[in-house]
Amino acid sequence: MLSKILVAIDHSAASKQVFDQALSLARINQAKLILLHVLSVEESTSPFLSSYLVQHKDRCIHVDPCIMLQTNEVYDREWSDFKQQGIKLLRSYATKAIATGVNTEFTQITGSPSSTICEFAQSCHADVIVIGRRGHSGLQEMLLGSVSNYVVHHAHCSILLVQTPILEQSTSPASTKTTAYA
16 A cells, blocks of 8 residues: 655646646555655756856856856856745645645755656655656657656665656747647
C-alpha cells in the first residue's frame, strides 16, 4: 500500500493533469501527498540572464559595469518573483488537495530537476513519484534531455508517468509561434 506520494510540479499547463492523477492516487490509497517544485533555470518560465552579461571571476564580459549591475538586479528581482510564483502554485494545489481530505505538504528546492526529484523522493521516503512526460523522442530528447527519463532510471521507488501533450508547432504561414503545453 502507498503511504507517501511525491508529485513533481512545474509551471506548465500539464502540471494540473499530473496533480489530478496524484490526487486521485492519494485519495484511493489514503496516502500523504507531497508536492515538489524544483526551482531551475531549465524550466521554460524561469528568468533568463544572458551569458553575455554575467560576471566571470574578477571581470565582466560587458564593458559597462553599470549595465552589468542593472542586469543582475533585474535578474535577481525576476528570480525572486519566480520563487514566489512557485510557492503560490504549490499552495494552490495543496489547498485543493486538503479540501478533498488528503494530508498534503509542499516544498520548493533549487537544483537540477532530474537529480533533485530523485534525491528528495529518497529523503522523504516516497513510495511513488508522479511526474509528467511530454513525449519527446529521438533527437529532441537527446538535445533537450528528459527529466522523466532520468527519474525512471535513477529513482529508488516506483514511478507513475502521466503522458502530457508534447510541444506543438503551427505550420500555417500566418503563425510561426511555437506553443508549449508541457
